[in-house]
Amino acid sequence: MSVAAAGRNEMRRLRVRRFMRHRLAVASGIVLLILVAAALAAPLVERLMGVDIRDVDLGHILKGPSLAHPLGTDELGRDMLVKLLYGGRISLLVALAAALVSAVIGTLIGLFAGYYRGRLDAFLMRFTDGVISLPILPLLIVLAAIDLRKVGLPQSLVQSEDISLYRIIFIIGLVGWTGVARLVRGATLSMKEREFVRAAQALGARNRRVMFVHILPNIVSPIIVATTLSVGGIILFESTLSFLGLGIQPPIPSWGNMLSNSQEQMTTAPQLMIWPGVMIFITVIAFNFLGDGLQDALDPRAISD
Amino acid sequence: MTAFLVRRAIQAAVVLLVMSFVIYGLIGLMPGDPIDIMIASDPKLTPADAARLKALYGLDLPIWERYVNWLSSAVGGDFGYSRTHNRPVLEIMGPHLLRTLILMGISFALSVAIAIPLGVWAAARPYSFRDYSVNLFSFAGRSVPPFWLALLLIFVFAVWLGWFPAGGMETVGDGSLADRGWYMVLPIVTLTLLNISGFTRYVRAETITTMRQDYIRTARAKGVSSRGVLTRHALRNALIPVVTIIALDFGTVFSGALITETVFAYPGMGKLIFDAVMTNDYNLALIGLLFATLVTLVANLGADLAYVGLDPRIKLQ
Numbered sequence: 001m002s003v004a005a006a007g008r009n010e011m012r013r014l015r016v017r018r019f020m021r022h023r024l025a026v027a028s029g030i031v032l033l034i035l036v037a038a039a040l041a042a043p044l045v046e047r048l049m050g051v052d053i054r055d056v057d058l059g060h061i062l063k064g065p066s067l068a069h070p071l072g073t074d075e076l077g078r079d080m081l082v083k084l085l086y087g088g089r090i091s092l093l094v095a096l097a098a099a100l101v102s103a104v105i106g107t108l109i110g111l112f113a114g115y116y117r118g119r120l121d122a123f124l125m126r127f128t129d130g131v132i133s134l135p136i137l138p139l140l141i142v143l144a145a146i147d148l149r150k151v152g153l154p155q156s157l158v159q160s161e162d163i164s165l166y167r168i169i170f171i172i173g174l175v176g177w178t179g180v181a182r183l184v185r186g187a188t189l190s191m192k193e194r195e196f197v198r199a200a201q202a203l204g205a206r207n208r209r210v211m212f213v214h215i216l217p218n219i220v221s222p223i224i225v226a227t228t229l230s231v232g233g234i235i236l237f238e239s240t241l242s243f244l245g246l247g248i249q250p251p252i253p254s255w256g257n258m259l260s261n262s263q264e265q266m267t268t269a270p271q272l273m274i275w276p277g278v279m280i281f282i283t284v285i286a287f288n289f290l291g292d293g294l295q296d297a298l299d300p301r302a303i304s305d
Numbered sequence: 306m307t308a309f310l311v312r313r314a315i316q317a318a319v320v321l322l323v324m325s326f327v328i329y330g331l332i333g334l335m336p337g338d339p340i341d342i343m344i345a346s347d348p349k350l351t352p353a354d355a356a357r358l359k360a361l362y363g364l365d366l367p368i369w370e371r372y373v374n375w376l377s378s379a380v381g382g383d384f385g386y387s388r389t390h391n392r393p394v395l396e397i398m399g400p401h402l403l404r405t406l407i408l409m410g411i412s413f414a415l416s417v418a419i420a421i422p423l424g425v426w427a428a429a430r431p432y433s434f435r436d437y438s439v440n441l442f443s444f445a446g447r448s449v450p451p452f453w454l455a456l457l458l459i460f461v462f463a464v465w466l467g468w469f470p471a472g473g474m475e476t477v478g479d480g481s482l483a484d485r486g487w488y489m490v491l492p493i494v495t496l497t498l499l500n501i502s503g504f505t506r507y508v509r510a511e512t513i514t515t516m517r518q519d520y521i522r523t524a525r526a527k528g529v530s531s532r533g534v535l536t537r538h539a540l541r542n543a544l545i546p547v548v549t550i551i552a553l554d555f556g557t558v559f560s561g562a563l564i565t566e567t568v569f570a571y572p573g574m575g576k577l578i579f580d581a582v583m584t585n586d587y588n589l590a591l592i593g594l595l596f597a598t599l600v601t602l603v604a605n606l607g608a609d610l611a612y613v614g615l616d617p618r619i620k621l622q
Contacts, residue, residue: 130320133555134598134601135559135594135601136556136557137559138559138560139328141578141582142335142590143331145582147334147335150334151334232447236448236451239450240451244579245583259452262456266459266460266464267464270460273453273460280450284448284449285444285445285448288444288447
């Protein structure tokens, strides 16, 4: 093979690769938009189909697909399709909120470590490595089992129906920041040596100002990439905890807790098990593809696989 | 070398100590406490009795003092009793830990044995059809909810085809090695599938990076076959970072084992910890979590050793 032919070959491979990447990422973006739209449209679909998600219909429990219920009904006779849409609302909302919490924590830790270097950097990064290497799921299980009254939260909040939402957003945010922290630290390290940062420092800007006004706006792309990449894992954590009965509590439906009782009903009503899992899988893989595509597009220097 | 090992062991011990305090504090925040449970089960207990009992067991002390008390007896080898099993915690821990290590060990070995050839095979022709297929598989593996994968496998192979049992550890009254192995097939397949996807990705990425090195070109130029370049020159060097990443992933593997064990009702450490938390069995949950952390730390230490074994250039100080 001549050098020119090898070069052409390489170029073609590169184009194929870019195209494949972006096509998957674009398709994933569209899928996610559809999912969000469907979740938002849940009450509309509910009304159009003439069903009520709070309605228990013991005459029609665990039914297979029919015209009235395209995906069948659950163990209380509620429509699976509408329940899936409402579950998607919660799962997406919780995932995005937890991703936001972890992005904030990760950005702060990464910024401080990368900007101040030295001992603080060593300590923060050792801490990050420590958190990464821990068996996270058992720890999340304990965090999810904590009695919030013992932490000193007011009774009214602890007994509110939405407490399981706040709790899961908080505890997943608490462990989900490691990827963001590492990327932000790396980006901060390289920004710190740039002329405009030096100039700002020479003009007497305070460290805090340099960090948040000069560096932060310039490292938004890696933060977006890292956050997108973290959403998939966060959805998996949420659904796992909800499946185990420690995450989002019924009657609030989430894809994870819809699967909780499906194991016992597996033989009689496999639709209970199939659909929520398919939804989680599609959402997570779409976020992973999207993050991967964004990484290629926004951060071409990063060695991607 | 020895100095390095000692230093890492000390670091691991410090992490374990910090974690023991964190976990001790968290477990104390779980609902109820042992005396509350006694009160609930015995209505004749007066509040005065309860207060006396709390003082007797030291439950009225501040958390620091309680922790130090617990730590000193734990160091002395007394890990307390399990409330639900009515037996010393360590006695219960042993067999469960062993079963988890068997489950994790087998699927870990299988995952590595499959992921390395798969990753190298994909990396040999980057951005070809086969590479995309492997990549897609790897993405799918990272995106599937672990518990759902277990449910699907149960549905297909236990409920539908009826080839394997849906859960448990052995047939009642049998319990031979073959019988137990039969029960382990689906849990092992689940955990292996979960591990392969991540491992393959690392192997592939590292092999591709290594293939761009000058010494690979030199090897090609001197006439080494493609296969030889891949296995003798590229793989060996690619394995060094892979070993580290895989060992650092041990915590994730343990999390996967917890889900797998819980769905398949396989009595290992993961299920033990989960059940202990759900039944407020404080001592058991505490020691279980600490053991899980300890095992992870030991795995990380093992990664350092393997690192030296694979790369003679690395000198540990």
